[in-house]
Amino acid sequence: MFLDKEYLFTPGPTPIPDRVKIAMNQPMIGHRGAAFPVLLEDVATRLQPVFGADNPVLIISGSGTGALETAAVNVIDPGDDVVVIVGGAFGDRFAKICEAHGANVHKLEVEWGTACQPEQLEDFIKSLDANVKAVFATYCETSTSIIHPIKQLGEVTKRLTDGLFIVDGVSCIGGVPADMAGWNIDILVSGSQKALMLPPGLAFVAVSDHAKEAIQKTKNTRFYFDLNRYFDNYDQKKSTPFTPAISLIYGAQEVCNMIDEEGWENVIKRHELLKTMTREGVKALGIPLLTNDKEASPTVTAVMPKDDQANAIRKIMKDKYHISLAGGQQKLSGKIFRIGHMGYCNPYDVLTVLAALEMTIKEMENKDVLGLATKRAQEVWAEHV
Amino acid sequence: MFLDKEYLFTPGPTPIPDRVKIAMNQPMIGHRGAAFPVLLEDVATRLQPVFGADNPVLIISGSGTGALETAAVNVIDPGDDVVVIVGGAFGDRFAKICEAHGANVHKLEVEWGTACQPEQLEDFIKSLDANVKAVFATYCETSTSIIHPIKQLGEVTKRLTDGLFIVDGVSCIGGVPADMAGWNIDILVSGSQKALMLPPGLAFVAVSDHAKEAIQKTKNTRFYFDLNRYFDNYDQKKSTPFTPAISLIYGAQEVCNMIDEEGWENVIKRHELLKTMTREGVKALGIPLLTNDKEASPTVTAVMPKDDQANAIRKIMKDKYHISLAGGQQKLSGKIFRIGHMGYCNPYDVLTVLAALEMTIKEMENKDVLGLATKRAQEVWAEHV
Known part of the structure; x- marks a missing residue:
């Protein structure tokens, strides 16, 4: 029945809106031709308010986990001390990624189903005898449906460390407010298949100017996820270093239209x-x-x-x-x-x-x-x- | 919101199912090529149980009103006495179509919002001093949401007249049972845009063998809606006399798949x-x-x-x-x-x-x-x- x-x-x-499906079925174009840079710049800049970003949002062909790894590998070198707030499966994943890339990970374990309080982070950082290179937080911890208080956690990070504040926004960006400058976020990442009404396949990475400098100095081994390549290609020709998921970016453009229409x-x-x-x-x-x-x-x-x-x-x-x-x-x-x-x-x-x-x-x-x-x-x- | x-x-x-939309977007084919007859025969025969029809269902490019006119113009000649049961806007339309084609229309007016009782039809036919060529009934009167008792009305028609029993099933066929032979229906028509989950554009006409003979004898002026042309083309080459709405027929094939899957x-x-x-x-x-x-x-x-x-x-x-x-x-x-x-x-x-x-x-x-x-x-x- x-x-x-x-x-x-x-x-x-x-679910994917019909109009996004239709947009994704536009004729394929070559990504080294004249049309693609126009499309990419349109989407990268129109996503800025959604990410609360001062810079165009970088778009990588990959999943949300690809976005998390991109954020990590571009800011940590082996042996760096980093703090990862772990209050669920995706905080845990952030920690595992940092470990895989050789960081010295200090896990701030938070009871699953509760948010990390700013005081918890403050006490934790103070308890460490370490030069914290970055604090990794999860905006919405999908596994517990918790929203962590990103603004307050960013404030603590900036007050107590010289490190970067890196935020996983995969399961909420597109449905919640964000303000990278106001909340001291250096890198905010998301994926296409959640609040942004797209199929899986796009990783979004919004980067502050401060983080951009740090990324240039990071020596960690990376190629596909090397954000310097994405900056260079975007800045010089509004393109991507590797083949972009073109139909999904067409879809993202239609999502921008829908967001604009709704407000x-x-x-x-x-x-x-x-x-x-x-x-x-x-x-x-x-x-x-x-x-x-x-x-x-x-x-x-x-x-x-x-x-x-x-x-x-x-x-x-x-x-x-x-x-x-x-x-x-x-x-x-x-x-x-x-x-x-x-x-x-x-x-x-x-x-x-x-x-x-x-x-x-x-x-x-x-x-x-x-x-x-x-x-x-x-x-x-x-x-x- | x-x-x-x-x-x-x-x-x-x-509403149209996604899978029907997808089916309608198959590559266009020429209707005089080898593929179209296969498609048409598949749909025409698979719709038979839906119409309760002994013969393949004829498919005309047109709206539900086109289907009604087709039913009328193929069985009445100018001056013929016909009975039309009018209990709403679509019974009224059937009467207007019959009048437009020169029939001597006897309207059996039924209170809007009630069904025509078999006794009403019986009394009405008996009261006429006329050789009734056909009785026109509406299965579902869309304007009042009434189902008329088609089986009983068909029985009365056959018992009291030598005429045909013609039924408008536009707003219900595909969602209700039908049994042309068992209910004495000679022509049962419908449209694509109601219970059959398709966009508007297809008129369906199911015809009994008895009606087919009558249609051959009808002299009334018609060209596009001349069912003899549709019979000839279907019988000889499983095709249509005029350009069929091919994408809609692809959609109808997918609807048949859905009906088969649901049962x-x-x-x-x-x-x-x-x-x-x-x-x-x-x-x-x-x-x-x-x-x-x-x-x-x-x-x-x-x-x-x-x-x-x-x-x-x-x-x-x-x-x-x-x-x-x-x-x-x-x-x-x-x-x-x-x-x-x-x-x-x-x-x-x-x-x-x-x-x-x-x-x-x-x-x-x-x-x-x-x-x-x-x-x-x-x-x-x-x-x-």
Whole structure:
């Protein structure tokens, strides 16, 4: 009875708008011809407000992890002391990447499902007998649906160290505010397949002037991810050193059109609304959330049902109601499920996932919960229309 | 906050599945080459169970009205006595078409919003001093969302006349059962843009052997709509006499794939479910429906709010909630709005339109109706999953 409709609520990849699909199907062009530089410059500059960046955003063909590695390998040399805030699977990945490139990694372990407090970072840095070359933070920790207080963490970094502040924005940039200069961010990276409504395949890297200088001095081994090559190519000919994923960049241009049409401030407000609708809806069903409201992400919500029922719920949601949710990762495996509500997502989409969740809970617990979550979410929505 | 998502709930055109759009974008082919006959025969024969037809379904480039005219002009000659059942705007259109082609039209007027009872047709035919050449009926009267009892009306026609029984199935074929032989239907026509999940542009005409003979004898003036030309071309070379809408026929092939995958019986059950969810949901809001449950269409529901609020509701639904509904036609203009729930429509879609209706009614009447319709519709759904 669902036809071929499948409902993708994972925190990336996310659904793609028809108009973006159409844009991606424009005739292929050569990236050394006259048309590509016009396209690349258009996208690189129009993404600046989304990244809160003073410089055009560099675009690399690769995944979000490629973006993380790019950020790391361009600023650390073997033996450098770096701090990595680890409050989930993606903070952990940042640490592993830094280790792979020979850094002396100081992990600031934060309880999964909570945000790193500025005081925690302050105490941690003070406790180190080290010249911190960089602090690596995760803006939205996808695995726990936490938003870390980037502005405050950046302030601590700059006050206590001479190092760079490097931020993973993969699972939130495009749905949340960012201000690289105001928040002391030196490198902010993201991927295409989350709030930016594109298929996977583009890694975005926004770099401050200060970081650009540091990158020039970094001697670490790299070729494909060497940002100096990207700067040179962009500055000299508005191109990329290696073959760009042209159709995805066409798609990114259409995403810029959509963001302009909606208005960037409205995009941020929409994600805040989707977050609140989702959280209030789940609460109305009596199901616990992993995080508190204040630290919760506008792009993804982690739900922690009692008795480790997360995967059982997820299975029924998928098999019977054709809704794809994400599970927990690493130490949260089997403990939570995660609802993505970013990018090409509007209030009706949240009502859809909540309606299916009601149907699932009713079936599992034989409880009359139909309408509870959706009604509450509609009440939240009604305050905003 | 809606992005570019617009929700089409008119009773045609209806939303198009992605896979049908993709199928329609296959490379263009010449219709006098070797590939087209293979495509046409595939679609013409696979549509047979959908039309309950013993013969391949003829495909004409044109709209639903083109299909109606084709049915009429091929069976009536000027001066012929015909009966047309008129219980809404499309029965009325059938009558106007018959008049335009010189028939002596006897209109059986039925109260709008009710179905023609077999006894009404029986009494009407008996009251005529005429040799009835054909009886024209509407299976789903789109303008009132009524299903006329085609089987019973066909029985009356065959028992009391030597004429043909001609049925307009434009707004329901593809979502409801049909049995031309069992129901004594001689010609059953439909269009592409309703339950068949295609864009407008194809007129479908299913013809019984008995009607085929009658068509050969009809002398009425016609060229493009002359079914003899379509029979000849199909029989001799599996082609069409005039240029076919090739991309739409590719789309129709993919629709046949989708119907096969879902199973034709399941398609019918899905439409019954969508009807009941819609009707029960609207009732839970205390808003009257135009028709009774028994005579209501599985493809479209006419809602008749008190105090002629139909267009006010429709305006808020469109302007504020991005949901397109249809209004009333002719004598029902301003009295009703209509929700299409056919074709590429599943239970989540019905929940979406009902959620928006709740938001609209809450706003217009300042009443706490959130969740009432959706919860009731979910209850109906839960009985079927």
